[in-house]
Amino acid sequence: xxxxxxxxxxxxxxxxxxxxxxxxxxxxxxxxxxxxxxxxxxxxxxxxxxxxxxxxxxxxxxxxxxxxxxxxxxxxxxxxxxxxxxxxxxxxxxxxxxxxxxxxxxxxxxxxxxxxxxxxxxxxxxxxxxxxxxxxxxxxxxxxxxxxxxxxxxxxxxxxxxxxxxxxxxxxxxxxxxxxxxxxxxxxxxxxxxxxxxxxxxxxxxxxxxxxxxxxxxxxxxxxxxxxxxxxxxxxxxxxxxxxxxxxxxxxxxxxxxxxxxxxxxxxxxxxxxxxxxxxxxxxxxxxxxxxxxxxxxxxxxxxxxxxxxxxxxxxxxxxxxxxxxxxxxxxxxxxxxxxxxxxxxxxxxxxxxxxxxxxxxxxxxxxxxxxxxxxxxxxxxxxxxxxxxxxxxxxxxxxxxxxxxxxxxxxxxxxxxxxxxxxxxxxxxxxxxxxxxxxxxxxxxxxxxxxxxxxxxxxxxxxxxxxxxxxxxxxxxxxxxxxxxxxxxxxxxxxxxxxxxxxxxxxxxxxxxxxxxxxxxxxxxxxxxxxxxxxxxxxxxxxx
Amino acid sequence: xxxxxxxxxxxxxxxxxxxxxxxxxxxxxxxxxxxxxxxxxxxxxxxxxxxxxxxxxxxxxxxxxxxxxxxxxxxxxxxxxxxxxxxxxxxxxxxxxxxxxxxxxxxxxxxxxxxxxxxxxxxxxxxxxxxxxxxxxxxxxxxxxxxxxxxxxxxxxxxxxxxxxxxxxxxxxxxxxxxxxxxxxxxxxxxxxxxxxxxxxxxxxxxxxxxxxxxxxxxxxxxxxx
Numbered sequence: 224x225x226x227x228x229x230x231x232x233x234x235x236x237x238x239x240x241x242x243x244x245x246x247x248x249x250x251x252x253x254x255x256x257x258x259x260x261x262x263x264x265x266x267x268x269x270x271x272x273x274x275x276x277x278x279x280x281x282x283x284x285x286x287x288x289x290x291x292x293x294x295x296x297x298x299x300x301x302x303x304x305x306x307x308x309x310x311x312x313x314x315x316x317x318x319x320x321x322x323x324x325x326x327x328x329x330x331x332x333x334x335x336x337x338x339x340x341x342x343x344x345x346x347x348x349x350x351x352x353x354x355x356x357x358x359x360x361x362x363x364x365x366x367x368x369x370x371x372x373x374x375x376x377x378x379x380x381x382x383x384x385x386x387x388x389x390x391x392x393x394x395x396x397x398x399x400x401x402x403x404x405x406x407x408x409x410x411x412x413x414x415x416x417x418x419x420x421x422x423x424x425x426x427x428x429x430x431x432x433x434x435x436x437x438x439x440x441x442x443x444x445x446x447x448x449x450x451x452x453x454x455x456x457x458x459x460x461x462x463x464x465x466x467x468x469x470x471x472x473x474x475x476x477x478x479x480x481x482x483x484x485x486x487x488x489x490x491x492x493x494x495x496x497x498x499x500x501x502x503x504x505x506x507x508x509x510x511x512x513x514x515x516x517x518x519x520x521x522x523x524x525x526x527x528x529x530x531x532x533x534x535x536x537x538x539x540x541x542x543x544x545x546x547x548x549x550x551x552x553x554x555x556x557x558x559x560x561x562x563x564x565x566x567x568x569x570x571x572x573x574x575x576x577x578x579x580x581x582x583x584x585x586x587x588x589x590x591x592x593x594x595x596x597x598x599x600x601x602x603x604x605x606x607x608x609x610x611x612x613x614x615x616x617x618x619x620x621x622x623x624x625x626x627x628x629x630x631x632x633x634x635x636x637x638x639x640x641x642x643x644x645x646x647x648x649x650x651x652x653x654x655x656x657x658x659x660x661x662x663x664x665x666x667x668x669x670x671x672x673x674x675x676x677x678x679x680x681x682x683x684x685x686x687x688x689x690x691x692x693x694x695x696x697x698x699x700x701x702x703x704x705x706x707x708x709x710x711x712x713x714x715x716x717x718x719x720x721x722x723x724x725x726x727x728x729x730x731x732x733x734x735x736x737x738x739x740x741x742x743x744x745x746x747x748x749x750x751x752x753x754x755x756x757x758x759x760x761x762x763x764x765x766x767x768x
Numbered sequence: 769x770x771x772x773x774x775x776x777x778x779x780x781x782x783x784x785x786x787x788x789x790x791x792x793x794x795x796x797x798x799x800x801x802x803x804x805x806x807x808x809x810x811x812x813x814x815x816x817x818x819x820x821x822x823x824x825x826x827x828x829x830x831x832x833x834x835x836x837x838x839x840x841x842x843x844x845x846x847x848x849x850x851x852x853x854x855x856x857x858x859x860x861x862x863x864x865x866x867x868x869x870x871x872x873x874x875x876x877x878x879x880x881x882x883x884x885x886x887x888x889x890x891x892x893x894x895x896x897x898x899x900x901x902x903x904x905x906x907x908x909x910x911x912x913x914x915x916x917x918x919x920x921x922x923x924x925x926x927x928x929x930x931x932x933x934x935x936x937x938x939x940x941x942x943x944x945x946x947x948x949x950x951x952x953x954x955x956x957x958x959x960x961x962x963x964x965x966x967x968x969x970x971x972x973x974x975x976x977x978x979x980x981x982x983x984x985x986x987x988x989x990x991x992x993x994x
Binding site: 332337338339340341342343345403407408410411414415416441442443444445446448449450452453456457460461462463464466469470471472475479747 | 791792793794799802803806807810811813814815817818819820821822824825828829832833910911912913922923925926929930932933937
């Protein structure tokens with residue numbers, strides 16, 4: 224008994240010794256050699272935010288260039304590099320590692336009552352691999368840029384482009400290992416390190432979404448690895464596998480690439496769905512409606528994600544039969560997504576909703592994901608996609624999913640767990656201003672692009688017809704509001720580190736395990752090893768009474 | 769009672785070497801071993817998917833350029849490939865025996881078996897070296913580097929692209945495997961393993977069997993059926 228405590232007792236455990244994971248040891252070296260999942264999570268957090276900043280700067284440059292037709296601030300080849308680097312930085316440096324590697328790393332062990340992930344040193348290795356990969360990508364920027372688009376399509380990437388494709392793709396290759404190791408670590412941790420009483424169906428739903436994400440990371444990423452390796456060899460040694468002049472098949476590259484990159488879309492969105500679930504449950508002060516439905520819909524999305532890659536290739540010369548099958552399968556993704564949507568709404572229904580800052584992000588997520596998800600159905604339909612393919616409609620659709628859903632959920636999670644991670648409260652009013660500008664700016668920028676797309680504006684074009692100019696300019700103005708919103712959010716969070724009030728253990732009245740330990744947590748996570756006696760999101764009897 | 773003894777249930781403690789300790793985040797040694805084993809199996813899944821891409825490319829190009837593949841595969845040396853297959857299967861057998869002897873506390877036998885495994889791996893690479901230099905000499909090279917004359921069919925370069933990528937990546941795995949086998953051989957010499965703790969030997973063994981298994985598919989596909 225001495226070393227264990229039920230969750231109920233944990234909540235009343237006396238205040239801590241003043242030591243926590245942040246001040247246990249000091250110095251840069253103690254961080255670089257740490258195996259503490261919380262410190263690794265924080266280092267990932269800082270790194271992905273740097274990646275987000277980098278991708279964001281390129282985004283603003285791209286939008287600025289598109290303010291007018293022809294040249295505004297850069298020439299066509301610089302423009303090609305700007306949108307490539309925007310995409311590559313956002314996808315590989317930010318979104319893929321964002322929620323799992325930062326918030327997931329920090330909270331997965333806390334939420335199951337464990338002291339760490341199963342393989343702490345592998346966890347640190349994964350961070351180092353991410354950094355090494357990022358260095359290769361940054362080296363590509365310095366040594367000539369990349370202008371292939373983030374998808375690295377051949378034969379342009381393998382032969383025609385004169386930019387640093389090898390350095391960039393090698394960076395992505397290395398970061399793939401980082402992603403695999405994180406996924407592998409999470410799967411084993413969830414199987415082997417759940418606290419006594421923490422059965423699978425008592426896990427917070429964020430962890431179910433991370434579990435589904437990890438499965439995709441482990442199964443899909445190796446295929447990207449071999450694809451990029453073949454691309455690098457193709458470019459360096461002309462091995463001919465993707466080169467049509469040597470008998471190779473460029474469409475094979477697209478199959479390989481999307482076999483990873485479509486599931487990767489769910490690596491990006493599933494953790495966001497998990498974060499949204501936590502925020503909505505906490506701030507409506509009730510148990511999640513349809514727990515198992517949400518849990519299994521995450522797993523279902525992960526499985527279906529492997530069967531739909533061909534919908535990226537409807538106009539790539541794929542046979543009509545395969546296109547029809549892929550289109551049919553694509554609609555299956557809508558079922559588990561819809562199941563989630565209705566269960567989230569069911570959770571809000573009858574709850575005592577509080578509009579905290581994280582909750583604003585949570586509700587924005589529901590709104591934006593509904594738009595992003597439903598416009599996906601337009602694109603999954605063959606006849607409609609023929610017209611919308613490679614237009615701004617596609618750009619708007621995936622920004623509503625990637626940015627409007629995943630990034631909004633990420634920032635919601637950041638605000639939700641910021642007091643726990645840093646031990647500081649932020650200025651909620653300033654955070655609300657940041658949120659409002661982000662939300663307005665986002666819709667301003669990207670809803671405009673739905674209209675541009677339906678009117679036929681192709682994506683990735685440097686120049687355009689005069690008739691598109693007003694809408695392009697409107698979208699660019701929105702991007703400035705959006706950028707300001709994020710800037711205010713960053714200032715708000717950074718300021719809290721210096722001037723924020725100390726955070727209590729449970730500022731939002733959360734029901735999951737991470738709120739039962741101090742803010743910030745001690746290195747061992749819990750004073751006493753927890754024993755779980757309650758279901759997920761169930762509150763002890765005296766609180767609910 | 770020490771934390772370790774408590775975690776192992778006291779009586780089991782003596783069977784572990786003094787260097788071993790249960791990592792602080794595991795409740796007991798068996799959980800730690802299970803977690804390690806599960807991690808390795810998951811890693812092997814990623815390996816299968818990595819090679820899966822290449823097998824997929826092989827299947828597609830074989831059906832696309834069937835005559836080229838038939839013609840080109842006659843230029844692979846079946847005898848050398850066959851020898852390597854026997855060498856690698858034998859090494860998998862000695863690896864399995866090494867895991868068994870580690871479980872039975874037979875340290876000396878484990879060392880010998882691991883050394884034989886290592887020697888087989890080295891021999892595999894030597895044979896591979898002769899095969900490669902022969903191919904390079906004859907200009908039987910991937911895609912744009914293909915220079916061999918008198919080929920009747922159109923795209924033998926694609927076959928050799930697949931051949932070199934598949935056997936090359938497999939060869940890298942053999943080299944990594946040799947490093948791992950050497951590592952557990954040295955740890956075995958330091959008396960780190962026992963019937964209570966042999967997880968690293970078993971896990972390296974799992975990896976080595978996968979390396980063997982991949983070759984068992986590569987050999988018939990590339991050398992025999994063309």
